[in-house]
Amino acid sequence: MTTAAPSPAPSPSSESPALHWQTELFATRRRPGEHPGRGWDAPVYAGIDDQLEDSRSRLSRVSARTAYQEVLHGRAVIVDIRPQFQRERDGVVDASLAPLQVERNHLEWRFDPRHEARLPIAAFDLRVIVMCEEGYTSSLAADALVRLGVYRATDVVGGFAAWAAAGLPVAPA
Numbered sequence: 726m727t728t729a730a731p732s733p734a735p736s737p738s739s740e741s742p743a744l745h746w747q748t749e750l751f752a753t754r755r756r757p758g759e760h761p762g763r764g765w766d767a768p769v770y771a772g773i774d775d776q777l778e779d780s781r782s783r784l785s786r787v788s789a790r791t792a793y794q795e796v797l798h799g800r801a802v803i804v805d806i807r808p809q810f811q812r813e814r815d816g817v818v819d820a821s822l823a824p825l826q827v828e829r830n831h832l833e834w835r836f837d838p839r840h841e842a843r844l845p846i847a848a849f850d851l852r853v854i855v856m857c858e859e860g861y862t863s864s865l866a867a868d869a870l871v872r873l874g875v876y877r878a879t880d881v882v883g884g885f886a887a888w889a890a891a892g893l894p895v896a897p898a
Contacts, residue, residue, distance in 0.1 A: 780868035819894030
């Protein structure tokens, strides 16, 4: 019994109607200087730790106590980006400090002064102190705000865990 040899797989550079154009866009190797558009020259990181280090290089991160002082004296707004389940589990910054709860996936839209979904307080010179659970996601988030032009944005070293450990005001969610 004879069987037909399998047909070779199409190469990424061949024209194939089944290949989605975006897949083709990023699967095709190009020479330096040859790119399809905006974003092609974005930095590529050697892992998340490298990306985190790059993000933090643009921030003047603050301790939980410093964040508390800035918020207490009206010099900053604290923004908790933790998901609801973490706030329910661990508590929140006490309401007397007027913390904002903006989950991570909404942050840029709420603080970009140019966007229609912005909060009324959104401004390029607003001091925004971002807080997550342990101070990792908040660094990436604060850097995203800096890149949007909210140049005084930063985050809390150690996040909400450091805030609570320092004995700063917390409340149940």
